[in-house]
Amino acid sequence: xxxxxxxxxxxxxxxxxxxxxxxxxxxxxxxxxxxxxxxxxxxxxxxxxxxxxxxxxxxxxxxxxxxxxxxxxxxxxxxxxxxxxxxxxxxxxxxxxxxxxxxxxxxxxxxxxxxxxxxxxxxxx
Numbered sequence: 303x304x305x306x307x308x309x310x311x312x313x314x315x316x317x318x319x320x321x322x323x324x325x326x327x328x329x330x331x332x333x334x335x336x337x338x339x340x341x342x343x344x345x346x347x348x349x350x351x352x353x354x355x356x357x358x359x360x361x362x363x364x365x366x367x368x369x370x371x372x373x374x375x376x377x378x379x380x381x382x383x384x385x386x387x388x389x390x391x392x393x394x395x396x397x398x399x400x401x402x403x404x405x406x407x408x409x410x411x412x413x414x415x416x417x418x419x420x421x422x423x424x425x426x427x
Contacts, residue, residue, distance in 0.1 A: 313357070318362070324415065325346060376420070
């Protein structure tokens with residue numbers, strides 16, 4: 303067993319091309335709030351709707367950005383409403399909403415820099 307004592311905090315760090323545009327995208331499309339921005343470092347953190355979970359955005363001068371293999375998954379109460387909201391903001395899903403048994407509905411999409419994101423609606427509790 304590990305002796306690491308974790309705090310109930312997680313920062314999900316993503317690489318972006320344009321910090322200002324990405325901040326606006328996360329505010330407008332997902333409703334996240336800017337906690338702070340360090341322009342000289344090209345870094346910011348944004349709140350999510352989950353206590354202790356933030357999104358860190360780091361601007362990269364590299365072109366093109368190579369998105370990582372991680373996918374951030376956000377739980378939602380109503381998949382149809384959430385997908386409609388994404389589409390209202392011009393977001394295209396990566397395929398159809400998938401339903402896995404009576405367990406979960408999943409919708410894959412990407413931010414403006416190609417980072418993989420997903421919505422999940424739990425169907426059974």
